[in-house]
């Protein structure tokens with residue numbers, strides 16, 4: 001097990017005040033502006049720099065970070081996925097200690113060691129960085145928009161479509177597979193789906209459930225060596241869409257939509273997934289995600305070529321059954337019957 005260094009979340013409220021004072025000497029903050037506005041009054045020091053990442057494009061982000069004043073001893077990442085990834089990037093580039101305090105449990109960025117950036121709009125992971133503390137502050141989380149916290153289920157729900165992909169990978173390409181890990185991953189999905197009401201209401205239990213599941217999921221992926229146990233074709237669809245539209249989405253909502261779509265394409269019964277999404281109040285429908293029917297069609301049809309270029313993406317249903325106009329038409333009839 002290589003996950004010994006994975007940050008164990010600290011749960012509670014007013015967690016900044018529990019940190020050793022030395023973390024606030026020469027500290028820098030990388031944040032989402034809204035998140036910083038929520039915590040700056042209780043932040044126990046004046047940071048050397050407060051930086052909002054202008055972009056996640058690697059070269060531009062690196063340049064922005066390198067313009068920060070030198071000598072920062074601790075970097076705080078306070079905000080959503082971008083703020084956490086940018087703070088990890090700062091520590092990776094410049095050194096120092098890292099404290100992560102997500103303002104929303106919306107993506108797994110706070111829980112993973114890999115630094116996620118974009119290169120020409122494509123997701124890339126560079127470097128590994130571990131925080132001294134991962135603060136899951138219920139008070140802060142609850143002051144952020146519910147919709148964003150609820151969307152946090154997306155990167156766990158993706159297990160639903162990731163696991164059948166993994167089986168395909170084993171059977172078709174001889175990829176390394178573990179029955180035990182697949183079973184553990186499936187158990188995380190079951191825990192998620194049992195928590196719909198707590199998640200919908202963003203109770204401490206619901207927020208802790210999402211965090212616990214991220215923590216367990218990242219530990220599982222670290223043990224396996226990649227994100228196979230939780231990421232598959234639903235993500236490929238999302239990446240391909242992003243590469244076509246070049247606009248940001250609420251990741252977990254886009255992934256949730258893609259899980260329904262891809263689950264149908266895999267021949268799975270998506271009824272329980274749709275029921276869970278609606279119970280949990282996830283905005284997963286195309287008009288909520290702000291994706292048009294034409295964009296879904298264009299993305300599906302672009303996937304075979306896209307996957308030929310993205311050779312690092314493990315085998316999945318869109319590799320196995322390349323989309324054609326006829327298959328897409330059939331898929332959309334089924335998909336829109338749930339919308």
Ligand SMILES: [Zn+2]
Pocket residue numbers: 155235251255
């Ligand atoms: Zn994701």
